[in-house]
Amino acid sequence: MVWIKFVAGALFGMGMFLFPAGDGDGFSTPVGLLTEWLEKLITANVPWFLYLLVALSAIGALVSRFYMPDFIARRKWAAGLFYVSWPYLLTRLAALAVVICVGGEIGPEWIRGEDVGGSMVGLSQTLVALAFSLSFVLPFLTDTGIMEFTGVLLKPVIRPLFHVPGRASVDLIASWLASSNTAVLITAGQYNGGYYSRREAATIMTNFSLVSIPFCMVVAGTLHVEKLFPLLYLTVTAVGLLLAVIAVRIPPLSTVAEDYHGEPQLREEVPQGNSLLNWAVAAALERAEKFRLSAAVGTGLEMAVGILLDLIPIVIAWGTIGTLLVNETLVFQWIAYPMGLYMWVLGIPDAFVLAPATLVGFIDMFIPALITSPESSEQVRFFISALSLVQIIYLTEVGSIIVKSNVGLDMKRLFVIFLERTLVAIPLLWLVTKFFVG
Numbered sequence: 001m002v003w004i005k006f007v008a009g010a011l012f013g014m015g016m017f018l019f020p021a022g023d024g025d026g027f028s029t030p031v032g033l034l035t036e037w038l039e040k041l042i043t044a045n046v047p048w049f050l051y052l053l054v055a056l057s058a059i060g061a062l063v064s065r066f067y068m069p070d071f072i073a074r075r076k077w078a079a080g081l082f083y084v085s086w087p088y089l090l091t092r093l094a095a096l097a098v099v100i101c102v103g104g105e106i107g108p109e110w111i112r113g114e115d116v117g118g119s120m121v122g123l124s125q126t127l128v129a130l131a132f133s134l135s136f137v138l139p140f141l142t143d144t145g146i147m148e149f150t151g152v153l154l155k156p157v158i159r160p161l162f163h164v165p166g167r168a169s170v171d172l173i174a175s176w177l178a179s180s181n182t183a184v185l186i187t188a189g190q191y192n193g194g195y196y197s198r199r200e201a202a203t204i205m206t207n208f209s210l211v212s213i214p215f216c217m218v219v220a221g222t223l224h225v226e227k228l229f230p231l232l233y234l235t236v237t238a239v240g241l242l243l244a245v246i247a248v249r250i251p252p253l254s255t256v257a258e259d260y261h262g263e264p265q266l267r268e269e270v271p272q273g274n275s276l277l278n279w280a281v282a283a284a285l286e287r288a289e290k291f292r293l294s295a296a297v298g299t300g301l302e303m304a305v306g307i308l309l310d311l312i313p314i315v316i317a318w319g320t321i322g323t324l325l326v327n328e329t330l331v332f333q334w335i336a337y338p339m340g341l342y343m344w345v346l347g348i349p350d351a352f353v354l355a356p357a358t359l360v361g362f363i364d365m366f367i368p369a370l371i372t373s374p375e376s377s378e379q380v381r382f383f384i385s386a387l388s389l390v391q392i393i394y395l396t397e398v399g400s401i402i403v404k405s406n407v408g409l410d411m412k413r414l415f416v417i418f419l420e421r422t423l424v425a426i427p428l429l430w431l432v433t434k435f436f437v438g
Contacts, residue, residue, distance in 0.1 A: 006288035009144025016137050017182070031133055031182075039129035050124055051099050054316065057309040058096040061089050077302055081309055088314075095313035098320050110328060111320065115370075120319040123396065124312045131307035134182060138303070139296035142189055145284030146170065152270065152280035162207070163248045164200045165266055172208045180209040181397045188405040189303070194265035199256040201407040206253065206417050207244035209398060210237065211365065211389045219389060222369040223381040228437065232382065235432050236389045242428070243390065243421050252416055256408040311400055319396040322363030326371065332356040342423070348430055350380060358426070361388045362418050364396040383433045390425050393418045 016031045042049055064072060064082040072078045084092070098117045101107035111117050141147070151167030158166045167190070171183045184205050191201035211219075216236065220229050247253050270279045325331050333356055340355035348354070357368040368388040372381060393399050393414055402409055409417075 002285050002289045005291055006145040006284050009140045009288060009291060010146040010149070010284075013137070013139075013141030013144060013146060017141050031137055034133040034137075035126070035129045037129075038132055039126055042128060043125055048103075050121065050128055050312070051103050053128070053308050054092075054095050054099045054313055057313050058092040060309070061092050065089055077306075081306060091317045092313040094321070095316040098316050110324065115327065116323045117316070117320045119323065120316045120396070123319065124315055127312055127315060127397075128308060130181070131304045134185060135304035135307070136297065136300040138186065138189065139291075139299060141170070142186060142193075143287065143291050143296060145286075145288035145291075147190070147195070148287045149280045149284035151266075152283055153276060156276075162203065162244050164203050164208075165196065167195065167266075168200070168204045168208055171204050172210065180211050180392065181401060183209040184398050184401045184405075185303070185307075188401065188407075189299075191405065191407055192261050194260050194262045196266075197258045197260050197264075198408045199253065199258050201405070202256045202402075202409050203244075203248050203253050205398070205402050205405070205407065206393060206409070206414070207240075207247055209392055210240050211392070216389055219366065219369050219385050222366075223372060223385050224374060225378065225382045225385055228378075228382055231432075231436060232386055232389075235386050235429065239386070239425055239428050239432075240390050240392070243424055246424060247417065247420060250420070252409070252413045310404060314400040314404075315396050318400065319364060322360075322395060323367070326356070326360050326363065326367060332360055335359065339422075343426060343430075346427055346430060348383070348426075350376070354380065354384065357384050358387060358422055361391045361394055361422075362399075362415060363394060365389065365391060365394045377438065379433050379438045382437045383429055386429045386433070387422070387425060390429070391418060391421055393421070 016034075017029060019029060021030050021033055060072075060082045061084050063069070064079075065084075065086075068079065068083060072082055098111060099121060101112040102117045102121045105112065147167040147170050150170055151165050153166065154169045155166035158164060158169055162168065168187075171186050171190075187196065187201050187204045187209070190196050191198070196204065216229070216233055220226050220232055225232060270276055274282075336355035336359050337352070339358050340352035343351035343354065343358070354372075357372055360367045360371065365388045368384050372384045374381075376384075393402070399411075399414055402414060403411060
């Protein structure tokens with residue numbers, strides 16, 4: 001029976017998250033196709049569902065702040081979901097204001113426009129579908145033994161290079177073929193289960209959650225460098241892995257505490273007298289034996305509700321504010337001036353014009369592609385494409401999840417890691433661009 005749990009669970013989990021699947025316009029993964037189907041189903045039949053969720057999140061948090069109802073107080077996960085700090089309460093209220101403007105087509109255009117609030121609401125529709133498709137399928141990838149199996153086998157390579165367990169390779173593959181926020185959610189679940197330390201989880205979230213292949217194609221298409229896609233993705237992957245090797249050895253990641261959430265559960269050390277393969281199988285079977293479908297459904301439900309009521313308001317509020325700063329103010333031109341000097345010293349053309357695009361990716365990784373002129377040279381468009389994809393950390397999705405995951409990275413530390421990745425990546429990417437593009 002335990003072998004059936006391991007093999008069937010592993011095949012289903014890997015099949016849903018890791019295997020490419022055709023969708024007529026390219027390729028995706030089964031969980032990606034499921035997400036797209038759910039998004040279309042929800043928007044066609046219950047288009048008001050997102051607005052209801054944001055309203056429930058904001059009103060529930062407002063009420064709980066002043067009076068905690070008994071039916072919420074008795075459930076620890078629900079109390080944590082609704083009793084939030086003042087900054088997060090204001091975030092939820094701001095998100096409610098945005099969806100009222102967008103849904104009711106009222107208020108100033110600079111808030112509800114398609115490139116501002118409307119864009120964030122559209123992104124959140126996708127997150128609603130992702131919450132349902134991801135939360136109930138994820139346990140088959142993480143809890144049936146495949147992560148233990150790959151972790152033991154790959155530990156001799158992964159641990160020395162990146163200072164993380166071998167099972168982190170599953171997170172990396174999931175981000176390649178599914179999405180970066182999928183990988184971050186996998187990592188958060190593994191941290192909460194005691195399989196990663198706080199430092200390991202922070203390292204994986206900020207370095208292994210590379211951008212999915214389909215999204216890279218979207219960015220390449222937006223900046224009209226599709227014909228260079230093989231070089232683009234090879235460059236992003238190679239530079240991304242090199243950045244991970246560097247980042248784990250310097251602050252702030254190197255200073256994150258090595259403690260665990262509960263009792264440590266990881267068993268990747270091979271006992272004396274056991275072969276690597278035999279121990280990998282034994283560890284996988286032990287984990288599969290503990291898998292219960294009812295527990296997986298309960299965990300999935302809590303994860304889905306958390307995404308719907310906690311993460312989505314953050315995406316809408318922070319994404320709208322950040323996009324406003326880019327579109328309506330000169331803030332990013334001012335704060336990006338030192339980055340312009342840095343690129344000018346490196347001999348990058350139009351350094352001061354490109355400088356804002358090197359920083360706005362902290363808000364959302366698609367913004368650099370949107371603000372880069374299509375009239376720019378092919379070298380510039382390739383360079384900005386690659387840079388936006390290796391920066392990884394962006395507030396509208398990945399950054400929000402990381403902050404809420406309690407792995408020791410607040411907004412300040414995230415921005416420092418983002419800057420470190422950007423400063424190291426710029427000369428490397430420009431070197432590739434200079435010699436292989438144009």
